[in-house]
Amino acid sequence: DNSTYDALKTLAQRQKVVAYGEIGLDFFRNISPQEKQLDAFGRQLELAKELNLPVIIHDREAHQQSLETVRASGVRRGGFHCFSGDLLQALNYLDLGFYISFTCTITYKKAEDTRQVAAGLRHLPEIIGEQDHLQRKIQQVMLSAHFAEQVGASLCQHCCLFQAHP
Numbered sequence: 001d002n003s004t005y006d007a008l009k010t011l012a013q014r015q016k017v018v019a020y021g022e023i024g025l026d027f028f029r030n031i032s033p034q035e036k037q038l039d040a041f042g043r044q045l046e047l048a049k050e051l052n053l054p055v056i057i058h059d060r061e062a063h064q065q066s067l068e069t070v071r072a073s074g075v076r077r078g079g080f081h082c083f084s085g086d087l088l089q090a091l092n093y094l095d096l097g098f099y100i101s102f103t104c105t106i107t108y109k110k111a112e113d114t115r116q117v118a119a120g121l122r123h124l125p126e127i128i129g130e131q132d133h134l135q136r137k138i139q140q141v142m143l144s145a146h147f148a149e150q151v152g153a154s155l156c157q158h159c160c161l162f163q164a165h166p
Helices: 002-012 035-051 062-071 085-093 112-121 134-140 145-157
Strands: 020-026 053-062 078-081 097-101 127-129
Touching: 002 035, 020 035, 020 062, 020 078, 020 112, 035 053, 035 062, 053 062, 085 097, 085 112, 097 112
Parallel strands: 020 053, 053 078, 078 097, 097 127
Antiparallel strands: none
16 A cells, blocks of 8 residues: 555655665565565565665566566666576676675575576676675585686675665
8 A cells, every 4th residue: 555655765765774675576485466566566666766776676486577677667776686597687687787696595506507697797796795604605515616616706705795874
């Protein structure tokens, strides 16, 4: 309802707010119907654009829908956190002006595709290790030589957090 968005707008206008989020789509478990998620995501993107705030976007199992919704919104600043899409999707987000972040989920056994994306993007400044403990986590998990050699060192040197100013 509109009162929710009015309250979100009031909160987002506070001086300490430096970005709007975490917003986005999560079709993994479909706890909320996809149409409702798409509507809420679109409205929140509109609000962020109105307030001229970058966005932090969550996208799980909804890569194409996220890309289409962001494109249509006109929002061109922010980051896609915990990225799990393919290389083409990452390049599309980068072309729109967004950052891509990876978390320690890239160290999971089943995340080979995500590791390949990270390897392909490792030299770009728009690629972020999202959690400060990512370096330790990467070192703790058995990784392929390819990943450790091509991604690990680069990613670990640039670990940082998405965070608001105190």
